[in-house]
Amino acid sequence: MPELESFPQEVKDQLTSVGSADVVIGFTSFKATDDLSWAAGLAQDGLNVLIAYPGGGDVIEFQPIAGVQFLHYPASTPERYLNAPKNIFGSFQEVLQIAQRLASKSCCVWNSAPQLASADIIESLIKPVLDQNFDLVIPGYTTAKFGALINSGIICPLTRALYGRRIEFPMAVDLGFSPQLLNRLIQVDPNTRVPRSSQWITTEAICAGMQICQTALLMEPPRPPDSSDLSSILAAVLGRIFSDLERNAAFWQRSKGSRSAPAFGEPYTKEQDEVAVDVTHLIETFQLGYRNLSEIWGLALSPATFLELKKLTKSSTAAFRMGDDLWVRIVYEFALAHRQRAMNRDHLLRSMTPLYLSWVASYTLQMLDVSADGFHHRLEQLALAYENQKPYLLSRWRWPDRFNP
Amino acid sequence: MKLPGSAQDPLWFKDAIIYELHVRAFFDSNNDGIGDFQGLTQRLDYLQDLGVTCLWLLPFFPSPLRDDGYDISDYLNVHPDYGTLDDFRAFLDAAHERKMQVMIELVINHTSDQHPWFQRARLAPEGSKEREFYVWSNSNEKYSQARIIFTDTEKSNWTWDPAAKAYYWHRFFSHQPDLNFDNPLVLEEVQKAMNYWLDQGVDALRLDAIPYLIERDGTNCENLPDTHLIVKEIRRAMDENHANRMILAEANQWPNDVRAYFGDGDECHMAFHFPLMPRIFMALRLEDRLPVTDIIAQTPPIPENCQWGIFLRNHDELTLEMVTDDERDYMYLAYSADPRMRVNVGIRRRLAPLMENNRRRIELLNSLLFSFPGTPILYYGDEIGMGDNIYLGDRNGVRTPMQWNADRNAGFSRAIPAKLFNPVIMDPIYGYNAINVEAQDGDPSSLLSWMRNMIALRKIFQVFGRGTIKFLNPANTKILAYLRLWKGEAILCVANLSRFPQPVALCLENFAGAKPIEMMGYVEFPPIGSQPYPLSLGAYEFLWFELHQSKEGEAGTPISEKGAKYA
Numbered sequence: 004m005p006e007l008e009s010f011p012q013e014v015k016d017q018l019t020s021v022g023s024a025d026v027v028i029g030f031t032s033f034k035a036t037d038d039l040s041w042a043a044g045l046a047q048d049g050l051n052v053l054i055a056y057p058g059g060g061d062v063i064e065f066q067p068i069a070g071v072q073f074l075h076y077p078a079s080t081p082e083r084y085l086n087a088p089k090n091i092f093g094s095f096q097e098v099l100q101i102a103q104r105l106a107s108k109s110c111c112v113w114n115s116a117p118q119l120a121s122a123d124i125i126e127s128l129i130k131p132v133l134d135q136n137f138d139l140v141i142p143g144y145t146t147a148k149f150g151a152l153i154n155s156g157i158i159c160p161l162t163r164a165l166y167g168r169r170i171e172f173p174m175a176v177d178l179g180f181s182p183q184l185l186n187r188l189i190q191v192d193p194n195t196r197v198p199r200s201s202q203w204i205t206t207e208a209i210c211a212g213m214q215i216c217q218t219a220l221l222m223e224p225p226r227p228p229d230s231s232d233l234s235s236i237l238a239a240v241l242g243r244i245f246s247d248l249e250r251n252a253a254f255w256q257r258s259k260g261s262r263s264a265p266a267f268g269e270p271y272t273k274e275q276d277e278v279a280v281d282v283t284h285l286i287e288t289f290q291l292g293y294r295n296l297s298e299i300w301g302l303a304l305s306p307a308t309f310l311e312l313k314k315l316t317k318s319s320t321a322a323f324r325m326g327d328d329l330w331v332r333i334v335y336e337f338a339l340a341h342r343q344r345a346m347n348r349d350h351l352l353r354s355m356t357p358l359y360l361s362w363v364a365s366y367t368l369q370m371l372d373v374s375a376d377g378f379h380h381r382l383e384q385l386a387l388a389y390e391n392q393k394p395y396l397l398s399r400w401r402w403p404d405r406f407n408p
Numbered sequence: 409m410k411l412p413g414s415a416q417d418p419l420w421f422k423d424a425i426i427y428e429l430h431v432r433a434f435f436d437s438n439n440d441g442i443g444d445f446q447g448l449t450q451r452l453d454y455l456q457d458l459g460v461t462c463l464w465l466l467p468f469f470p471s472p473l474r475d476d477g478y479d480i481s482d483y484l485n486v487h488p489d490y491g492t493l494d495d496f497r498a499f500l501d502a503a504h505e506r507k508m509q510v511m512i513e514l515v516i517n518h519t520s521d522q523h524p525w526f527q528r529a530r531l532a533p534e535g536s537k538e539r540e541f542y543v544w545s546n547s548n549e550k551y552s553q554a555r556i557i558f559t560d561t562e563k564s565n566w567t568w569d570p571a572a573k574a575y576y577w578h579r580f581f582s583h584q585p586d587l588n589f590d591n592p593l594v595l596e597e598v599q600k601a602m603n604y605w606l607d608q609g610v611d612a613l614r615l616d617a618i619p620y621l622i623e624r625d626g627t628n629c630e631n632l633p634d635t636h637l638i639v640k641e642i643r644r645a646m647d648e649n650h651a652n653r654m655i656l657a658e659a660n661q662w663p664n665d666v667r668a669y670f671g672d673g674d675e676c677h678m679a680f681h682f683p684l685m686p687r688i689f690m691a692l693r694l695e696d697r698l699p700v701t702d703i704i705a706q707t708p709p710i711p712e713n714c715q716w717g718i719f720l721r722n723h724d725e726l727t728l729e730m731v732t733d734d735e736r737d738y739m740y741l742a743y744s745a746d747p748r749m750r751v752n753v754g755i756r757r758r759l760a761p762l763m764e765n766n767r768r769r770i771e772l773l774n775s776l777l778f779s780f781p782g783t784p785i786l787y788y789g790d791e792i793g794m795g796d797n798i799y800l801g802d803r804n805g806v807r808t809p810m811q812w813n814a815d816r817n818a819g820f821s822r823a824i825p826a827k828l829f830n831p832v833i834m835d836p837i838y839g840y841n842a843i844n845v846e847a848q849d850g851d852p853s854s855l856l857s858w859m860r861n862m863i864a865l866r867k868i869f870q871v872f873g874r875g876t877i878k879f880l881n882p883a884n885t886k887i888l889a890y891l892r893l894w895k896g897e898a899i900l901c902v903a904n905l906s907r908f909p910q911p912v913a914l915c916l917e918n919f920a921g922a923k924p925i926e927m928m929g930y931v932e933f934p935p936i937g938s939q940p941y942p943l944s945l946g947a948y949e950f951l952w953f954e955l956h957q958s959k960e961g962e963a964g965t966p967i968s969e970k971g972a973k974y975a
Contacts, residue, residue, distance in 0.1 A: 194507065257897075401928055403852070403861065
């Protein structure tokens with residue numbers, strides 16, 4: 004990862020000539036055809052704006068916009084970001100370093116497709132920092148009953164239960180930063196010896212006591228880079244969350260209950276046509292997993308949990324239901340097995356795929372006749388189950404023992 | 409520009425779990441019967457899994473080894489039995505890679521009589537700077553008020569040197585002449601040695617036997633004001649060029665005398681709390697908390713940037729110098745039935761045999777170690793309950809090879825058994841067939857697994873390393889109960905020192921409304937009310953509680969405002 008010091012001299016020269024910028028907007032991928040004319044809208048407020056865009060090619064000649072400057076910076080991030088599932092959260096280090104160098108009052112890192120950016124959207128990510136002293140602005144993307152289910156079923160409720168913050172999309176990748184937070188993120192974490200920006204930024208901010216808010220964005224959550232490979236995505240997401248549990252044990256084990264992060268804008272729930280989900284296929288995948296992966300699951304799951312799964316394999320499709328408590332227990336028991344290195348961690352997490360699909364199947368069957376808005380209530384129940392069962396995770400984390408119920 | 413240490417936090421030592429080991433006894437990589445740095449490096453993963461964060465290495469420098477390496481003949485090298493300087497550096501890097509700090513010994517009170525400085529001194533003319541590296545006298549009556557420390561072997565602190573035609577001063581063995589810190593060149597050489605190792609990346613130094621650096625007529629030659637000037641100068645020199653390093657003082661003295669070695673935070677960062685250790689054993693045997701609460705009450709506050717080092721056992725005897733005569737007699741009767749268990753003024757036994765291999769007693773004492781104010785220091789092998797060999801001389805009975813498995817030589821070495829530096833423990837109770845790492849590693853009910861869990865638990869709560877302590881005084885004196893408080897966080901520790909179940913009612917009215925959460929199982933207990941809080945504890949049982957607000961609240965704020973008044 005290039006340090007500012009290792010940026011080409013012309014970039015450093017340009018930064019010196021720019022001197023400072025009120026706002027830095029950093030794209031982590033960019034094409035010459037991407038339109039940035041909307042940036043004029045930002046400069047109308049009298050803000051000095053610098054837009055940083057990456058790439059190894061030629062510098063792009065933009066139409067001049069008053070109050071807006073452009074900077075072409077070298078970055079290895081976009082390639083990694085787009086291609087490597089383990090790096091789906093990207094690295095913001097280069098943009099953050101530029102923002103720090105220019106003493107910006109707010110910084111926005113844009114990881115989604117550049118053509119989705121607009122003045123309104125960028126403004127909603129930087130204004131809470133400029134006007135209300137928030138340190139991290141996390142987008143609330145549009146929600147849908149059957150959309151972003153890894154987030155709904157695991158990431159969001161798990162983050163809430165463990166870290167005590169109700170954040171709709173804790174792993175969102177388009178973010179607004181305060182100078183305090185970006186200064187922290189560019190530092191190397193003494194425990195992991197990597198820059199904090201390459202760790203999970205939401206939990207970094209929570210554990211550092213930073214002020215976090217959400218802002219509604221009228222756009223769908225970005226799709227993972229390789230959406231066809233569910234196992235890789237699950238392994239990457241869960242691996243990141245579970246590794247963070249070890250690093251942040253002293254924090255989350257003290258956190259009790261949860262509270263909402265302040266939210267701006269009206270959250271939007273997409274009216275979604277009923278999708279033709281092949282629930283039968285999901286259930287068959289689970290049943291196949293039960294037959295083939297029992298040995299691995301046996302390393303992670305307690306006897307009582309395993310017994311519940313065995314009963315589930317015998318359910319008819321119509322009656323197929325995975326209770327919230329069972330699902331939460333599965334997630335927590337995999338977190339414990341990950342911590343105890345019960346087996347190769349990547350294999351362990353990939354083996355969770357059929358279990359996740361069984362939860363999806365159960366959820367889908369429950370949601371088929373529920374209104375588009377009604378699923379929020381359902382997910383709230385799930386989140387409470389995560390919170391209620393947190394003591395189970397805590398007790399087994401603190402006193403690991405194979406002799407479990 | 410100061411050379412940084414491997415730790416980022418200058419107060420890292422407050423949160424540390426220190427593990428004391430001898431390179432010679434840990435693991436032998438070249439099968440010569442003696443442990444070495446390459447062997448130690450191979451076993452770092454074990455130590456990382458155990459959870460310890462700082463390794464304290466006993467002396468590994470060139471030495472005739474007449475005092476287990478505390479008789480140094482070259483400060484700037486590695487004893488060839490243990491490897492090379494490159495081996496040491498590779499070990500240091502590997503430890504840092506695993507986020508473990510490394511502490512080494514700086515034995516500055518004395519050298520070996522084989523050190524070139526001494527050989528030069530005894531032949532140098534009287535009054536010359538070479539001669540003045542050591543303390544000489546034409547009479548063996550000088551400093552007569554100074555006690556003899558190694559009473560079993562030494563009859564005087566002076567020994568006649570025929571080459572020098574004078575007596576030389578030694579507070580320990582006669583082959584360990586004391587350096588003369590009235591000679592500025594001595595301090596200069598000591599600082600060179602110190603900087604040499606700090607420049608390599610060593611994180612901490614244990615200053616051996618520092619109360620005895622300076623001698624003065626008419627005194628007992630311990631803890632003299634000029635000694636503190638020397639320590640201050642060492643600290644200043646360390647801070648001048650190095651960041652985030654630490655000095656640990658070995659001063660086997662009463663708490664008020666040890667307090668002086670912290671200075672105003674400008675002498676040692678840490679010091680051993682010697683008097684606490686025997687009183688923990690005494691309280692357990694008497695089934696009465698008084699010895700512990702009494703010595704803690706006698707312990708003065710220390711500067712914010714300083715810390716006590718606490719331990720149950722170490723490489724020396726269980727020292728009984730800092731107890732009263734009656735207490736010493738009691739300890740001998742209680743813990744050393746066989747006279748061979750005694751050496752100097754103490755008891756040369758490991759933790760498990762002292763506890764007669766009673767697992768609950770071992771766990772109870774470790775729970776006190778992990779929850780008392782200070783940084784806990786574990787002695788190698790005690791995490792698996794290793795035994796000792798009282799038939800070996802001096803203190804070698806507690807310095808036997810680490811027991812890795814049930815193979816030949818306990819897996820410590822592939823050498824023929826006769827070549828081992830010390831024989832392995834072979835008795836039926838503590839022998840390596842019964843007690844070894846491999847057997848305990850895969851056993852979730854083993855002492856090793858218990859220790860790992862306890863260390864991991866302690867590391868979650870900074871209050872243990874940084875907080876204050878407040879003893880509760882329940883009527884039942886078999887119960888030791890105390891609060892650890894730091895930054896609004898409160899932990900209640902309750903220990904039953906008795907072999908039988910005991911009831912207790914704790915006055916916790918300042919925490920009324922708080923919900924005690926038992927820390928190991930995260931089990932919620934009934935809320936604290938205005939009446940004394942009743943608990944029952946089984947034999948040798950201990951309980952730790954987080955005191956949480958009864959109302960669901962903000963993340964990370966476990967205790968009510970009312971509780972904060974103690975902090």
